[in-house]
Amino acid sequence: xxxxxxxxxxxxxxxxxxxxxxxxxxxxxxxxxxxxxxxxxxxxxxxxxxxxxxxxxxxxxxxxxxxxxxxxxxxxxxxxxxxxxxxxxxxxxxxxxxxxxxxxxxxxxxxxxxxxxxxxxxxxxxxxxxxxxxxxxxxxxxxxxxxxxxxxxxxxxxxxxxxxxxxxxxxxxxxxxxxxxxxxxxxxxxxxxxxxxxxxxxxxxxxxxxxxxxxxxxxxxxxxxxxxxxxxxxxxxxxxxxxxxxxxxxxxxxxxxxxxxxxxxxxxxxxxxxxxxxxxxxxxxxxxxxxxxxxxxxxxxxxxxxxxxxxxxxxxxxxxxxxxxxxxxxxxxxxxxxxxxxxxxxxxxxxxx
Amino acid sequence: xxxxxxxxxxxxxxxxxxxxxxxxxxxxxxxxxxxxxxxxxxxxxxxxxxxxxxxxxxxxxxxxxxxxxxxxxxxxxxxxxxxxxxxxxxxxxxxxxxxxxxxxxxxxxxxxxxxxxxxxxxxxxxxxxxxxxxxxxxxxxxxxxxxxxxxxxxxxxxxxxxxxxxxxxxxxxxxxxxxxxxxxxxxxxxxxxxxxxxxxxxxxxxxxxxxxxxxxxxxxxxxxxxxxxxxxxxxxxxxxxxxxxxxxxxxxxxxxxxxxxxxxxxxxxxxxxxxxxxxxxxxxxxxxxxxxxxxxxxxxxxxxxxxxxxxxxxxxxxxxxxxxxxxxxxxxxxxxxxxxxxxxxxxxxxxxxxxxxxxxxxxxxxxxxxxxxxxxxxxxxxxxxxxxxxxxxxxxxxxxxxxxxxxxxxxxxxxxxxxxxxxxxxxxxxxxxxxxxxxxxxxxxxxxxxxxxxxxxxxxxxxxxxxxxxxxxxxxxxxxxxxxxx
Numbered sequence: 014x015x016x017x018x019x020x021x022x023x024x025x026x027x028x029x030x031x032x033x034x035x036x037x038x039x040x041x042x043x044x045x046x047x048x049x050x051x052x053x054x055x056x057x058x059x060x061x062x063x064x065x066x067x068x069x070x071x072x073x074x075x076x077x078x079x080x081x082x083x084x085x086x087x088x089x090x091x092x093x094x095x096x097x098x099x100x101x102x103x104x105x106x107x108x109x110x111x112x113x114x115x116x117x118x119x120x121x122x123x124x125x126x127x128x129x130x131x132x133x134x135x136x137x138x139x140x141x142x143x144x145x146x147x148x149x150x151x152x153x154x155x156x157x158x159x160x161x162x163x164x165x166x167x168x169x170x171x172x173x174x175x176x177x178x179x180x181x182x183x184x185x186x187x188x189x190x191x192x193x194x195x196x197x198x199x200x201x202x203x204x205x206x207x208x209x210x211x212x213x214x215x216x217x218x219x220x221x222x223x224x225x226x227x228x229x230x231x232x233x234x235x236x237x238x239x240x241x242x243x244x245x246x247x248x249x250x251x252x253x254x255x256x257x258x259x260x261x262x263x264x265x266x267x268x269x270x271x272x273x274x275x276x277x278x279x280x281x282x283x284x285x286x287x288x289x290x291x292x293x294x295x296x297x298x299x300x301x302x303x304x305x306x307x308x309x310x311x312x313x314x315x316x317x318x319x320x321x322x323x324x325x326x327x328x329x330x331x332x333x334x335x336x337x338x339x340x341x342x343x344x345x346x347x348x349x350x351x352x353x354x355x356x357x358x359x360x361x362x363x364x365x366x
Numbered sequence: 367x368x369x370x371x372x373x374x375x376x377x378x379x380x381x382x383x384x385x386x387x388x389x390x391x392x393x394x395x396x397x398x399x400x401x402x403x404x405x406x407x408x409x410x411x412x413x414x415x416x417x418x419x420x421x422x423x424x425x426x427x428x429x430x431x432x433x434x435x436x437x438x439x440x441x442x443x444x445x446x447x448x449x450x451x452x453x454x455x456x457x458x459x460x461x462x463x464x465x466x467x468x469x470x471x472x473x474x475x476x477x478x479x480x481x482x483x484x485x486x487x488x489x490x491x492x493x494x495x496x497x498x499x500x501x502x503x504x505x506x507x508x509x510x511x512x513x514x515x516x517x518x519x520x521x522x523x524x525x526x527x528x529x530x531x532x533x534x535x536x537x538x539x540x541x542x543x544x545x546x547x548x549x550x551x552x553x554x555x556x557x558x559x560x561x562x563x564x565x566x567x568x569x570x571x572x573x574x575x576x577x578x579x580x581x582x583x584x585x586x587x588x589x590x591x592x593x594x595x596x597x598x599x600x601x602x603x604x605x606x607x608x609x610x611x612x613x614x615x616x617x618x619x620x621x622x623x624x625x626x627x628x629x630x631x632x633x634x635x636x637x638x639x640x641x642x643x644x645x646x647x648x649x650x651x652x653x654x655x656x657x658x659x660x661x662x663x664x665x666x667x668x669x670x671x672x673x674x675x676x677x678x679x680x681x682x683x684x685x686x687x688x689x690x691x692x693x694x695x696x697x698x699x700x701x702x703x704x705x706x707x708x709x710x711x712x713x714x715x716x717x718x719x720x721x722x723x724x725x726x727x728x729x730x731x732x733x734x735x736x737x738x739x740x741x742x743x744x745x746x747x748x749x750x751x752x753x754x755x756x757x758x759x760x761x762x763x764x765x766x767x768x769x770x771x772x773x774x775x776x777x778x779x780x781x782x783x784x785x786x787x788x789x790x791x792x793x794x795x796x797x798x799x800x801x802x803x804x805x806x807x808x809x810x811x812x813x814x815x816x817x818x819x820x821x822x823x824x825x826x827x828x829x830x831x832x833x834x835x836x837x838x839x840x841x842x843x844x845x846x847x848x849x850x851x852x
Contacts, residue, residue: 038726
């Protein structure tokens with residue numbers, strides 16, 4: 014409770030009609046303290062735990078790759094906006110998110126310079142020339158990854174590292190692409206079947222545990238389902254994102270994998286499907302990108318189901334073992350259409366005539 | 367066990383309430399200002415025709431007499447500049463079929479009709495009366511009478527004669543609202559005591575201090591409307607107001623056949639909007655483009671109801687109102703009873719001035735009020751308060767592009783798409799936004815702009831869109847007429 018007295022700082026009362034300039038603007042005169050920058054930096058913060066963990070899973074170079082990716086994304090945005098004569102928007106944190114996410118979908122054994130090319134593609138081509146934040150059609154980080162898969166297919170599909178089990182985080186420093194190669198669980202599963210996968214990665218229970226925490230070969234930031242889940246749940250709790258997209262992606266992927274992922278119908282392993290690959294990262298941090306996903310709850314569920322279905326289709330029938338990236342990129346351009354089809358319900362539509 | 371307070375399901379925001387500057391301060395009466403400026407239009411409808419009694423005409427108790435023998439054209443003042451008026455004298459007649467009469471709010475000398483600063487329109491015609499301190503004894507004494515002896519027509523006449531308009535901000539003439547077309551079936555009078563605007567506490571204090579008058583006023587309105595049930599919707603951040611109203615209801619005559627009850631509502635902006643409070647209290651939704659009477663409800667503000675009591679029982683016209691003067695930028699926040707037409711500058715002087723870091727003055731609440739650049743703006747019948755905001759209370763950031771987060775879609779209580787309207791307006795296609803339904807449904811509550819993390823001025827975009835739609839329509843009509851003429 015504020016008292017009246019405490020509200021009047023002593024001695025600075027002034028006559029009413031002094032020539033002070035008063036600010037005039039259209040209502041409302043109070044606004045939420047949530048800003049674009051606050052949302053973006055919160056997302057960045059939510060993405061930090063998996064990065065720290067990745068150092069202990071794949072070694073110190075994950076930090077360097079991520080830093081290079083972030084610096085290149087921010088620099089690309091700043092330089093291109095400067096050259097185009099637009100306001101520099103790097104402080105809003107969205108380029109940092111793109112940088113972090115781009116690094117997270119790159120294998121940990123790639124050459125350190127590689128994210129720089131992806132960053133230019135992600136920020137300049139996908140975002141800035143489309144009109145900047147709020148105008149891109151595709152998720153910038155995923156376009157960056159798709160570009161790298163197309164240009165450096167060998168590194169991007171084979172530079173997997175065996176998880177470190179003994180805190181030797183500098184083991185992989187300086188080693189080339191093919192120095193230590195492993196295969197992702199989804200790759201083994203796709204090409205050699207469940208038995209081979211379990212033989213390589215341990216019993217079913219220990220596989221679930223390892224994959225949940227993150228000790229499996231994979232991209233830098235995608236392996237720890239648990240930490241990604243915690244970050245995603247925090248964003249939902251803050252109401253920065255809705256649960257509809259992540260939940261519908263995860264449920265669809267689980268159900269379809271269970272139905273079609275086994276040797277016979279309904280023998281697939283839904284838990285493994287959800288914990289492996291980039292599903293958690295994609296579901297919580299990429300498919301929920303504001304501008305490339307629908308606004309309305311119904312549209313979001315359709316979008317999520319689409320991403321989940323395409324992911325399973327690519328994983329089971331496509332040429333790649335993992336499909337989250339392309340599934341999201343394929344659904345991204347449907348966003349305006351989904352927003353058109355699923356409009357908000359008008360107040361008076363609830364009226365009983 | 368606590369009962370979940372009722373609320374509207376769709377949209378809404380939770381701005382910081384900031385009511386504790388003034389919600390515990392009793393209403394205080396400010397002495398008459400040195401002059402008042404009475405806008406000829408303080409209501410929905412046409413402006414008043416000014417009709418001040420000539421000096422020779424004796425001031426008559428009735429007030430109505432003063433209008434007689436008088437050819438008042440709009441904005442025409444047919445009096446000498448030194449004519450004297452008395453507080454409560456009728457000085458403005460209804461200009462067209464919709465409007466409200468205007469009364470002198472102080473005793474003094476007419477200065478004339480001149481352009482005065484208006485918070486919404488920039489400048490507007492106002493009748494200026496200079497207060498005569500020696501004429502203060504002319505202030506009429508209002509004697510209570512038993513309203514139950516009056517007929518419905520007499521009640522309505524007294525309400526109309528008092529110049530009462532919706533004090534919540536809409537300014538719709540109250541007597542016109544009570545003229546329900548025959549055949550319209552009503553069952554509920556809904557008194558709006560939500561006061562959902564942050565900072566503002568005038569209705570709150572009126573409910574605490576004048577609960578008896580509100581309950582009696584409700585029964586007067588029920589009598590005029592010919593119905594028996596009245597619900598008073600109050601946001602449950604005002605427990606003292608709810609308690610005070612409940613006590614007044616318990617004390618009022620239980621056997622008169624009227625049922626009046628308080629409905630606590632959840633604190634959510636814009637709970638006090640007519641559509642939202644009707645849905646919160648009765649669950650009914652008004653069809654777009656129709657009046658609330660089409661769903662059996664008449665909504666009145668609680669404070670309007672109190673002035674109805676004053677008009678009917680005391681014969682007192684609407685010459686003063688309670689306003690909330692608040693914010694960190696005023697030396698002493700207060701709930702003040704001021705004369706209609708009091709310049710804000712005199713209120714500021716009375717309250718000890720403004721602070722150094724004052725940066726914005728808003729007439730009305732922070733969500734829907736109007737920022738002013740000059741403190742000579744007078745108080746009108748529909749002014750609930752004046753906010754003095756300091757830099758720490760004002761968000762003066764530049765706005766960014768729409769990031770399509772959809773927060774405005776979740777905030778809009780009417781289910782509109784403010785994001786799309788803003789994008790269209792920025793692209794120069796404001797005239798094409800009509801399908802988004804803003805003409806019928808948007809009441810500019812500001813929830814969208816409040817929620818926008820990019821700080822986009824969505825209300826401004828919507829107003830621009832409205833103007834562009836209007837211009838496009840006029841252009842089209844002109845073209846068609848031209849074609850027909852050819």
